Amino acid sequence: MKKILILLMILPTIVLAGCSKKSDVKVSEPDMSTSNFLNSSNYGDYSTQNKLLYKFVTNKMLTKEGIYTNYKETKNQSNVATGHEMLSESSGLWLEYLVYTKQYKKFREFYKQTKNTFDQGDQFSYRYDPNTKKKSNVNATLDDLRIIRSLQMYAQATKSSKYKKEAATRFAKLKSGSIPNGKLVDFYDTKAKKSSSTGSLAYYDFKTLKYFESTSSKEKKYYKKQLKVVQNGYLGDAFPLYSSSYDWGQGSYSSKDLNTSEALETVLHLSEVGKVKKVTLNWLERQVKQRKLYNTYTINGSVVDKDQSTGSYALAAMIFANAKNEKMYKYTMKIMWSSQVTDDSSPIYGALGVKHLKQAYSFNNLYGLIASKY
Template identity: 80%
Template sequence: MKKIFILLLLLPLVLLSGCSSDAKVNLPKMSSSNFLNNSSYGNYSAKNKLLDNFVSKKMLTKQGIYTNYHQTNTTKNVATGHELLSESSGLWLEYLVYTHQYKKYRAFYKETKKTFDQGDQFSYRYDASKKKQSNVNATLDDLRIIRSLQMYAQATKNSKYQKEAATRFAKLKSGSIPNGKLVDFYDTKSKKSSTNSSLAYYDLKTLKYFESTSAKEKKYYKSQLKLVQKGYLGDAFPLYASSYSWSSGSYSSKDLNTSEALETILHLSEVGKVKQVTLNWLEQQVKHHKLYNTYSINGTVVDKDQSTGSYALAAMIFANAKDKKMYRYTMKVMWKSQVTDKSSPIYGALGIKHLKQAYSFNNLYGLVASKY
């Protein structure tokens, strides 16, 4: 599952002028027709029904979705157990659009705002037991929620939600994407912003769309795409550095969390910028069932555990590359983690049966991937 939040509060900070609640809103005029995936490569109705049923009945609450089915003690630096993440809510909102559950989408978005909204951004984490939001957002999670709004607007031809999406993006820019420089988070309490820029956070399709409103904004997008592309580690290990530091002007040499690395690849694939050598590498890892959790930047395996969410992400990447065969193969691998024992409390989940562990990241990406 995603681990970027573990270090979120420990990243360097820089003072900014603060978020603007009266941000100027410009509605993009470019076509948004590619916001909804239309490949229809998968037909997983039976498996999807079990997974949907598990998430809906065992993970979903009025306020959000549990981070893990299994309740654990909360920790300071990482969301666990029954804490709620805006990441999960954004993925669920996307899934509701894909499955045409528009009434549920409207109701859940309303509750998402009640749980996470901080005015100009969404808190990345909410502790329901303490009724406490984290002071910081996670820019990717905001962009995912904004994307879901645009998806809904497109699917239903609803101008109100189109305006809501554009308004949320305009507000987000001040703290998290000032002058086009995307950062990991903005702290509403300290009024400071991270100087770190995780490449996985560049939701390029969403950025391209909402930054199409002026020549200046279009330049911002081009710079963002270039920054991600320059993080390429090389053909020998064709992935991308985990992050870029605005303060040092350099890319990180830290080990790669594979799920995050694949989110970077997914975003590139959505704008037609994924490299064939990257797809070749990914195909080999999937075929050999060796899509490990952590690699060094030279490609050495650091952690041989594997994540169901990584396979879901890989499947989506193959679908975007129009590789139906590899999409279906990767989904077959992903579904192997589905719990089929009807006596298990996590029956239907993508999880670890004997530990009763089922993480929202894996299960929600599994649901979204199944709709490709």
């Protein structure tokens, strides 16, 4: 079997479109049931592997400011976070995991730290460099939604009215720049005071959007439109995934190659609201069984990059769990765990990583932790 490699998520470069962001926001707390925010299948017991992975993350990746993007320190790059830079993506995933594992005090402490590191008032910067103490001027809408989801998960689990209000307030603030009039886009630039014109379909966190957009008939229409935008990005039964992004200005979908982890995040979000297609699940099952869940495809389904990502297998496992396919969940988790470093002399012992390169990315390791709790 080809060694499973890691994949680093890249924030796409997008043309900015004018958008004035307002500081005054109206906060409406949803009344609808939130019971599905904490659902889990309990299909597998991965306590042994999970214990090693958790220890690696807390001892080697977690800091007072956030979580390293990669265990291995590398030279910084302008277009992508590397090495010991930090992403709000990682913080959101870690916050979710802390709720799943009922570590409520640590959740409160880490959320406070997350705000100290990434908060820009109405949104969270997507990227922070601990060496220069600088954070990016832009957010990544999915990362904000993930943090907001974790706040609501905590509020539900602990019956906290304080955190329920915090979640609703953060969503209300996020909307003006990143979801103006229901049009979800990739980011808002706090310096240029403009929003991007396109939205990655992976960024449509439908479970979170559905909940927070349930407060009025207008908001509910926004949600239906968002769902339609993603569903209309379907590439067809021959290659049953979705386009990478939608341009609100042009009214068109991207024809760029698909980053598989991002493509599977799109499918995961659909699966969380019961909108995943059977043909998509069948395709995913075939790829997993053949150990051919490759990193990059063209929109026609041709393979571009035959390397594979541990994070993709974690996402696939979560999708199977949502589809109540226990057999495929366990099968996929077995593949995911095969990338765990079990040599206790290695500096990345316990990580989902590449031993000889001493590389372990936060995306893979954090999604691995969350998948193990599904």
